[in-house]
Amino acid sequence: MSDLTPEHVRALAAAIGLTIGDDDLEDVTFRLNATLQHLRALDMLEPPPGPTMLSSGV
């Protein structure tokens, strides 16, 4: 999956009312890409949905 660009990050932030200044933008972009990459990797550790999860769904 390709990394988000600073422009993407600025747009995502604007969508929820946040204004990320120029001084912070590059740093936040690096941090966000790194965090997303590691959180996505957690998916590989999750077992497939089982009976408990299905029966507890709404």
Added chain:
Amino acid sequence: MDERDLPWLGVDVLADLLRRGETSSEEIVRACLARIDRLNPTLAAFITVDADGALRAARRADRDRASRRARGPLHGIPFAAKDALWAKGLPATNGSRLFADFVPSEDATVIARLRAAGAVLLGKLNMMELGFGPTLRPPFGTPRNPWNIERTPGGSSSGSASAVAAGLVPITLGGDTGGSIRLPAALCGVVGLKPTRGRVSRHGLMGICPELDCAGPLAASVTDVARALRVIAGHDRRDPGTSRSGVVDYVRTTARGLHGARLGVVTEFMESAVLDAEVRRLVTDAVATLAKAGARVSEVSVPLIAHAPTIYIGIAEPEAATLFRQRLITRAEDLDVLPRRRLFTASLLPASLVASARRLGERLRTEVDSALRDVDVLVGPTTPTEAPPLPVAARIGSANEAWIAAVAGRSLFTNPFNVTGHPAMSVPCGFTPQALPVGLQIVGRYNGEADVLRVGAAYQAATDWHRRHPRLE
């Protein structure tokens, strides 16, 4: 006795002196205030010193004692609290300009309970901004480590640990969401306990993730931590997350010794690539000391614990972003640069990945429960390194560097137990060649604080690390 020695004495000795009329609460408070006057300009451990309020409370405690109305071993003993905890009529800045003018109209439950037990609040303690990681330009002074003032005391409960280490006050309260009590306790060479989730009320604690936030005590000795926990633990109707299970006489459990105790050394911690060799050696020595004192030691594995920092970030940081969202929109420039950037980042994480982290957090809890089936406590290092130099601005040039900055803090070994909710305590277990303290982490079953305290007390009975003091004057 020299009045200047009073702040160094533990609760047992102070309570005994008070009982025998050889000192007064007012004398103890004055000795602490004098020491704060001398050392706080260097250490920046306190944000607010309530000298008048403390002296009034001390005189009241002395009058109560004179009329045989002493309320237990903490009666007349001074304490101080992290500035994230509410104390009626005193500022609660949460270490941030955002809350510089906030003055709560009531006490946090933990402060109210210590006061009800007769303890005397000296003031409020410095911390990392919002409890959210290193602060480059702390608005209320740069907290410094009493063992080396060019090193960080850790955090976020920075002042809670450094004040005890420097002998400014015998007991403090901190808050711990990912290690914020245990990390500074380890780096400053004092004892710090994060209780079981729900064991201690969070009412009046300005945390960052209510699910993981805990309030807990710090002191030089495990016994004093046990005394404070005995008072602050228990159900609180103002915190529906608190447990109704009974509060144990934790002080009594500290005298039980180690015979028959079973310890599990966490393999993933001891084999961690980021664990400094000297810290590993000191922790290994500590485990050997515990074995010699009667504990049975085995190795245990918690495979998912290697992923705990990512799980923690997935759970805690979006919660913090939600909590401070309005202030991030309207007053972002009033935040220090690192908390601001972390909050911006956390604000943009998708809910689907956060949910995945939560499910894995539940699995991690099951793994830790399983590891604790055959042992009474888990043990390992509290931090991977000794106290590092004070934080400085550093440009991040890649996603990899950003990740290292995000997780390679010293919370790698502590945040797993915020995710799972198990009680965990740091006990000083030696000094590096740079004369900086190192902590041994002891983790118990849910509501198993008695086991944690028992092992910690037995370790302190066999060692003298906790009796060493930094040279500050």
